[in-house]
Amino acid sequence: xxxxxxxxxxxxxxxxxxxxxxxxxxxxxxxxxxxxxxxxxxxxxxxxxxxxxxxxxxxxxxxxxxxxxxxxxxxxxxxxxxxxxxxxxxxxxxxxxxxxxxxxxxxxxxxxxxxxxxxxxxxxxxxxxxxxxxxxxxxxxxxxxxxxxxxxxxxxxxxxxxxxxxxxxxxxxxxxxxxxxxxxxxxxxxxxxxxxxxxxxxxxxxxxxxxxxxxxxxxxxxxxxxxxxxxxxxxxxxxxxxx
Amino acid sequence: xxxxxxxxxxxxxxxxxxxxxxxxxxxxxxxxxxxxxxxxxxxxxxxxxxxxxxxxxxxxxxxxxxxxxxxxxxxxxxxxxxxxxxxxxxxxxxxxxxxxxxxxxxxxxxxxxxxxxxxxxxxxxxxxxxxxxxxxxxxxxxxxxxxxxxxxxxxxxxxxxxxxxxxxxxxxxxxxxxxxxxxxxxxxxxxxxxxxxxxxxxxxxxxxxxxxxxxxxxxxxxxxxxxxxxxxxxxxxxxxxxxxxxxxxxxxxxxxxxxxxxxxxxxxxxxxxxxxxxxxxxxxxxxxx
Numbered sequence: 001x002x003x004x005x006x007x008x009x010x011x012x013x014x015x016x017x018x019x020x021x022x023x024x025x026x027x028x029x030x031x032x033x034x035x036x037x038x039x040x041x042x043x044x045x046x047x048x049x050x051x052x053x054x055x056x057x058x059x060x061x062x063x064x065x066x067x068x069x070x071x072x073x074x075x076x077x078x079x080x081x082x083x084x085x086x087x088x089x090x091x092x093x094x095x096x097x098x099x100x101x102x103x104x105x106x107x108x109x110x111x112x113x114x115x116x117x118x119x120x121x122x123x124x125x126x127x128x129x130x131x132x133x134x135x136x137x138x139x140x141x142x143x144x145x146x147x148x149x150x151x152x153x154x155x156x157x158x159x160x161x162x163x164x165x166x167x168x169x170x171x172x173x174x175x176x177x178x179x180x181x182x183x184x185x186x187x188x189x190x191x192x193x194x195x196x197x198x199x200x201x202x203x204x205x206x207x208x209x210x211x212x213x214x215x216x217x218x219x220x221x222x223x224x225x226x227x228x229x230x231x232x233x234x235x236x237x238x239x240x241x242x243x
Numbered sequence: 244x245x246x247x248x249x250x251x252x253x254x255x256x257x258x259x260x261x262x263x264x265x266x267x268x269x270x271x272x273x274x275x276x277x278x279x280x281x282x283x284x285x286x287x288x289x290x291x292x293x294x295x296x297x298x299x300x301x302x303x304x305x306x307x308x309x310x311x312x313x314x315x316x317x318x319x320x321x322x323x324x325x326x327x328x329x330x331x332x333x334x335x336x337x338x339x340x341x342x343x344x345x346x347x348x349x350x351x352x353x354x355x356x357x358x359x360x361x362x363x364x365x366x367x368x369x370x371x372x373x374x375x376x377x378x379x380x381x382x383x384x385x386x387x388x389x390x391x392x393x394x395x396x397x398x399x400x401x402x403x404x405x406x407x408x409x410x411x412x413x414x415x416x417x418x419x420x421x422x423x424x425x426x427x428x429x430x431x432x433x434x435x436x437x438x439x440x441x442x443x444x445x446x447x448x449x450x451x452x453x454x455x456x457x458x459x460x461x462x463x464x465x466x467x468x469x470x471x472x473x474x475x476x477x478x479x480x481x482x483x484x485x486x487x488x489x490x491x492x493x494x495x496x497x498x499x500x501x502x503x504x505x506x507x508x509x510x511x512x513x514x515x516x517x518x519x520x521x522x523x524x525x526x527x528x529x530x531x532x
Contacts, residue, residue, distance in 0.1 A: 004249065056442060133426060143392070148449060148483065148484075149483070150347050150487070150489060151489050151492060152489065152493050154425060154427055176486075177442070178445045
């Protein structure tokens, strides 16, 4: 082989490898999926959440003998932060899709849960347990591919089944009861939402190295790097500063 | 000589590899832009073109003051319009429209946009554009659509089916009153239709601006038209971008006519339904069942 041929073949191989790595930038999803667990805490005193004045609607007042409070920041006694969405923001190439149908309930003139996390394309069901009329009105940015809609939910209304096309934290409101405010957190791949103690477990994580993001509606997003071994459990803790 | 050849080939490969992503991106965006520039609208047997000189001229002459160069509703005049008395101009880029024949969360048809231009919006700065020829209006529909990428990537919704309008009867008016109570229209519109329901004062549109519920009693025209079919369509599709939801899942198509008839009894304009309500001695619904 002369020098020219060597040069050309090296060049060709380099280009092929580059293109190949671009195309095949996927980790093969093998068996032995692991999980990511952890706790999200609030550092400092939780901001005061005002009790909600529901006097607009006598049904709502009657349904809540102790007045409900706003839920923008809900911290447990140990500082655990509730309603934080945990998801894998980087490193996941072939996520298994979540298929379970989740329920978003309108109950006692509040949203339950306050934050509903879901996968792209995962069906969720909006239902009402109340004997007063609501309207369910998510307000995504239509430029993302998520299109806003607005459906009435009078007493006894059939559930509304929907899904979202793109990752986005979507605010959802009831125009009839302006205090009703919640979130559809649409993420790609496995996810979790913290419980009242700030604990979470993301299940079904294939082995690999990832960036985990924690999103809280007031405090924003934090990230952490984790490595999940096959069938293993990785830990990621987060602390948000109270402000 | 050989060295030159190698250098040259290296350059070629580098340029090709580097331009691949740029090329695919450029192709996508130029295609997208071309699709928007060449946007068409079809109403009846007329075809409108966004790239026609007439559409551009008419938009710049008559629409740009409120709706703006970019169609984002930020024309020079927009700042002087104060909602809820004077709703802000529509942002065409979002592709969200109040007056549609299509279900909530879908794009309107060309006919819907044509009707909006022809009808104007009562209690707003948007006049009736019946000075335009039909062709001018269809061209403007295409021009309005070209502002939103959604009209390239999505199809309009399927218009809802409206059954033929039945004869007004006392039973239908009474049933309409039951529906008004059951789905709780009064939460915003008030038991007498005076837009004074318990939730009326806090209503906001999707962009957080104050917005008023429709007052049936003062003789105003509904924004999306005042025929019986228009009123039927308003509550069965909802007015997207506003607090008014779609009731399509909660009112059966035939029963929806009964609600139209009951709404007529609340309106100031004389009607057969109003006479029936008077004969029946119909009282406003009770807010606390």
